[in-house]
Amino acid sequence: MDVTFSTLAERPELAAALWFPDTWPEFVLNDPVGWAHFGRAAATFPEFTVVGTDGDGEVVVRGHSAPFALAAPGRGALPAGGWDQVLLWAFSDHRRSVLPDTVSALEVTVRSDRLGRGLSAALDALRDNVRARGFRELVAPVRPTGKHREPATPMAEYAWRTREDGLPADPWLRTHVRAGGVIDSVAPASMTVAGSLSQWREWTGLPFDEEGPVEVPGGLVPVRCEPRHDHAVYVEPNVWVRHALAPEPGGDTDGAHRAD
Secondary structure, eight states: OOOEEEETTTOGGGTGGGOOOOOOOGGGGGOHHHHHHGGGHHHHOGGGEEEEEOTTSOEEEEEEEEEEOTTSTTOOSOOTTHHHHHHHHHHHHHHTTOOOOEEEEEEEEEOGGGOSSHHHHHHHHHHHHHHHTTOSEEEEEEOOTTGGGOTTSOHHHHTTOBOTTSSBSSHHHHHHHHTTOEEEEEEEEEEEEEEEHHHHHHHHOOOOOSSEEEOOTTOSSOEEEEGGGTEEEEEEEEEEEEEEOOOOTTSOOSSOOOOO
16 A cells, blocks of 8 residues: 655644544443543644555545653553553643653554555554654554454463564564564553443443353453443553664754653
């Protein structure tokens, strides 16, 4: 797929076209942290949002990222709370004008009718954009694309599974590693979705009438169903990948930058 990338700051007229139809499971869209913050990421961090357009100028792939201060007091390590936590840190730091030192990828999505090599191209575009802004590292709470086929397998086992060539068995993790990323750790509670049983029935089309784990389409792990209490909870693990970025010649080298 021949794609031209720019940032939303460079092409603000593409903002509305970012939200093309995608294939995310319905329950994922009901993570309360994402519901509250993710929709504002492009408007808040347009210079960290990459947009891919095809030869006709149509938006076919998007890549969201956000800067945050990993070295801030009480942080230092990539959080067990993964995607949810880094969203909270990024928006908190932005609100308080905290100087960021790291950028986290938040999402890379190809339009459903253009699935192909767009994921790797968008990841490269995110890396290039972060490097061009003088940051030394891009991190990513990766949602492995093949994990939904093995919801009962612990992520700590799945994440480090490799092929004969030594690359990760999972396609999306493999793309990150090929691009220069290194698997760092598992974020065991990267996204948490809780809802009533009626909500889960609506989101998945499943009965949710028996106590215990329920495997749902698109889920990386089973959902815990509690009929007596009329709720079910999904706690999704992700995999932290770190991308070390060499500074561009003549670029900033202090590793800390304003996000606004």
